[in-house]
Amino acid sequence: MSDLVESLRAVDGAEARVIAHLGSLDFTIEYVRDDLASLYSDQDLESAYRLIMANQVSSDDFKQLIDESIEAQTLFFENVVVFVFPSARYEAVFASFDRTDPFPVLDIIDAADRS
Numbered sequence: 001m002s003d004l005v006e007s008l009r010a011v012d013g014a015e016a017r018v019i020a021h022l023g024s025l026d027f028t029i030e031y032v033r034d035d036l037a038s039l040y041s042d043q044d045l046e047s048a049y050r051l052i053m054a055n056q057v058s059s060d061d062f063k064q065l066i067d068e069s070i071e072a073q074t075l076f077f078e079n080v081v082v083f084v085f086p087s088a089r090y091e092a093v094f095a096s097f098d099r100t101d102p103f104p105v106l107d108i109i110d111a112a113d114r115s
Contacts (some may be wrong), residue, residue, distance in 0.1 A: 004115035008095050011111050013104045017080065017096040022052060026092040050113045056090055072109050081105075085112045 009016045009031065018040075019031040027049045032040075055073070075082040081103055086094040093112065097103070 004031070004112065006070075007111040011107045013100055013102070013109040014081075014108055015098040015100070017098060018094070019096075020038060022056075022084075022092045022094055023047060024053075027094075052084060053090065054085070056076045056086065056092055060085065067090070067099055072112065074105065083108055083112070084115060 005019050008019060010013070015033075016031060017036055017108050018029065021028045021030060027045070029045070032071075070086055073084040073086075075084075076099065079099050080096055081099045082094070082096045085095070087093060095108070097108070
């Protein structure tokens with residue numbers, strides 16, 4: 001996982017916030033930016049994990065409907081961009097970044113693919 005973390009953190013124009021491995025039953029935070037570490041409680045992280053995994057389960061149905069695999073799910077918020085990279089059934093990598101203009105979406109996806 002550290003290669004992926006380093007690849008994602010090295011993308012120009014993308015300041016990483018949190019990168020985590022999401023397993024079918026639990027999660028592991030691989031990187032959290034120092035200024036954000038105290039903002040999230042264990043309960044906040046657990047809630048976020050459950051919501052993301054629920055979305056992963058439902059996206060399997062959509063993926064089958066359009067007969068395409070999902071390379072990355074991307075969520076754009078006012079100040080944050082979130083990527084979820086499915087790696088296996090009900091497993092994924094979560095990566096969030098500060099939103100900038102322009103934001104290097106394809107560079108992030110390419111960095112994840114290379115790792």
